[in-house]
Amino acid sequence: MHRMAIAPRTDWQQTAEAYGFRFHTISGEMYWDESAYYAFSLQEVERNIEDPTGEIHQMAMSLVGDVLRSEALLTKLAIPSSHWDWIADSWRRGQPHLYGRMDLAYDGTGPAKLYELNYDTPTSLYEAAFFQWIWLEQQIERGALPKGADQYNSIQDKVVLAFAELAKGLPRPFYFSAARGSVEDQGTVDYLRDCAQQAGLAAGSIAIEDIGLSTTGTFTDLNDIVIGTLFKLYPLEDLFADRYGSALPGSGLQLIEPPWKSVLSNKGILPLLWERYEGHPNLLPAYFEAENPAPLPEGWVRKPLFSREGANIRIRTTEGDILESDGPYVGASHIRQAYHPLTKFPGGYPLIGSWIVGDAPAGMGLREDAGLITRDTSRFVPHVILD
């Protein structure tokens, strides 16, 4: 694994805009950064990223049923009891999931280590699945990268395939939804809707704020049509807590990601994974803070159960320094994970986002941050496989 400098395509911004990539620059800061790429060998990708991703996914899935049968565990994960039966029912019915992204610390040496699962509202999908792919094709075409260069990225193929599978069983009409104010989230759901269309699964789009609740307890679109299935790029725990949250169990609405994903998108899954698969080479020791306040004296990372975008993380390094990120997740329970810092490369600290589509490992995208905590201000840097 190496970081290589490369000249950005002179027309990359026009290309981005032509393909609907409206968040390549966020708040004036570059987000898409093609002034460099990470080069991997095929063996690094297959043995150290792809295979562990499939294995971690299976381990995580193996826990879902047990958690849903245990009131103690559901309580520990701060999942509201008002929604337990409905969540468990979504699992028993086998309501399908679409995707997830796991964040892995890997620098080319030793086993990749799981930082966390983003299994409910993963983003950076469009840039990993689509724009990174376009970048590689154009750089090969223009002679900047060798013809044999490849990429660990069949994400779009698999997403389209997944929608084609899903299309058979989803209640219609099918809508994609995200918060209106977020350009990034809207871009991501636009992309997913595009993939669904390519699979022959036509869908509408509606802002999450525009969804209506009918007199009979169903959810409606702007034409008062009852929504059958809703893909929501919006956290399940926030849906539960919103004003309409109590109406979800009786509404008949099918969700993607499904309610049972609230078990896997919860940072509490990390100590549960460690408890069951202690010593697995791709897992870091992790504990619920309330149970084991100090089992990790050498250095640890403290995460709220529901944190996203690297918010409210506190790191105690092995040397005893404290790093902290701010954010909105206050008052929640926390877990602690063993300190295993990212390795510094010339451009910063790269974190690997490894994608699962359905149950298949599908590809990866790297984000670089100037610090050890990868936040929403990080830059997306493309990668290639060179053998």
Add this chain to the structure above:
Amino acid sequence: MKRSTTASLVLMGLAPLLLTACDDPPAPTQQSFATVDNCVAAGVPRDTCQTAHDQAIANAEKDSPHFGTLEQCIAQFGAGMCQQSGGDHGSFWMPMLGGFMIARLFDSSNNTSYVPVGPIYRSASGGYYSPPSNGVYGGSYRSSASGWGSTASGDGSSGSGSRAITASRGGFGSAHAAAGGWGG
């Protein structure tokens, strides 16, 4: 090869696509146009553009979101983007027609044809609303993008799409309305 055989877009973006990593036939694409002239300029036959334009106008009321008050419409689509309906579908407020969508299709012999898809409605913030479309990839057309051979016929609402009386809106999305994005 560890990467997708092709990556295409049919709804997003301005430019039709593009590249394939191998020699698969191109994927169907859709584009929206504000005027017949824009449509012709993109290489679509004029009569198809005109038909799509006329159909979008004819269906604009039927397919649009319906609002009871001007304020509700403005809340969703922005000031200056709404009008009152006066036609066969009752009296209500609706966003103004923003244009029409054309699908470019390829059959198994790679022949190109163009099909009107329906109206689109734009909001002041640059977003848009498009009703679930009606099986534009049905029949003999296939979505070659995935090699999947999908011949979906149903639209988003076929078989169900029952109506209900909406009692309220806005009960989702409020939890952290000020925060911006939810990606993880």
